Amino acid sequence: MTPPRHVAIIMDGNGRWAKARFLPRIAGHRKGVEAVRKVARAAREQGIEVLTLYAFSSENWRRPAEEVGDLMGLLRxxxxxxxxxFHREGVRLQIIGAYRALAPDLVELIDDAVAQTAGNAGPTVVIALNYGAQAEIAAAARDLAMAATAGDLDPATIDEAVFEKTLQSGALPPVDLLIRTSGEQRLSNFLLWQAAYAELLFVNTLWPDFDGAALADALAAFGRRQRRFGGL
Structure with a gap:
């Protein structure tokens, strides 16, 4: 099977990793950042074109304010x-989600990072921040409706391809492999459109323990799948 162009990961299990070691949750998040570094490097070595990481969902605001603050500090x-x-390795950084709702200094830091890497021709690392797939889809529908109302778009021309281009991730290839760590088996409002034909892989490994070897195992499992896309 052709290797996946686009791998997406729901990075789950930081809190449980910390709890099992009688550590505060922030310790799990710090270890999770180390896992991000390891997996991002391994993805480049494996030739993955796009790696999308679910860093902070629009629902994560429900967590205690102290934990949210710790997460934002780790992001900075x-x-x-x-x-x-990233820049030295030719990686292009991209953000999806309503990240402009974050603190102004963090937004500026993110914008600068995206701008600095925009011209890179290497792999793309996409960070989903304050992201929810349903909100992304609703925003795309709203944009198309406004264009049609303004007379700039014929509604009859709206098909899957037009809709997809309106999504924040419209320039990216569809997700081939979606991995969720920690044993949970749900998508949690992540890339619902983009993962329409993705192979789903749920692994028991907690995110802080996920590394290059774990990614290689996931890619090997992907290679054993048969993708028919509705055909035979």
Whole structure:
């Protein structure tokens, strides 16, 4: 089977990793950032064209304010410490989600990182921040409706391809493989349109323990699948 162009990961299990070690949840999140670094490097080595990581969902605001603050602090640190390596390796950083609702200094940091890597021709790392797939789909429908109302778009021309281009991820290939760590088996409002024909892989490994070897195992499992896309 052809290797996946686009791999997406729901990074789950930081809290349980910390709890099992009698550590505060922030310790699990810190270890999770280390896992991001390992997997991003391994994805480049494996030739994956696009890696999308579910970093913070629109529902995660329901968590305690202290934990949300810790997560945002880790995001700041990750961008500052890892941007140089991304740029050096030719990685292009892209963000999906309503990230402009975050703190102004963090938005500025994100915008600068995206701008600095925009011209890179290597693999793309997509970070989903304040992201919800249903909100993304609704926003695309709203944009198309407004264009049609303004007379700039004939509603009869709206098909799957037109709709897809209106999504935030419209320039990216469809998701080939979607991995969720920690044993949970649900999509949690992640890439619902883009993963229409993705192979789903649910692994018991908690995210902080997921590494290059675990990614290689996931790609091997993908290689054993038969993708028919509705055909025979």
């Amino acid at each position: 640190r990750f961008i500052r410490e890892d941007l140089a390596e």
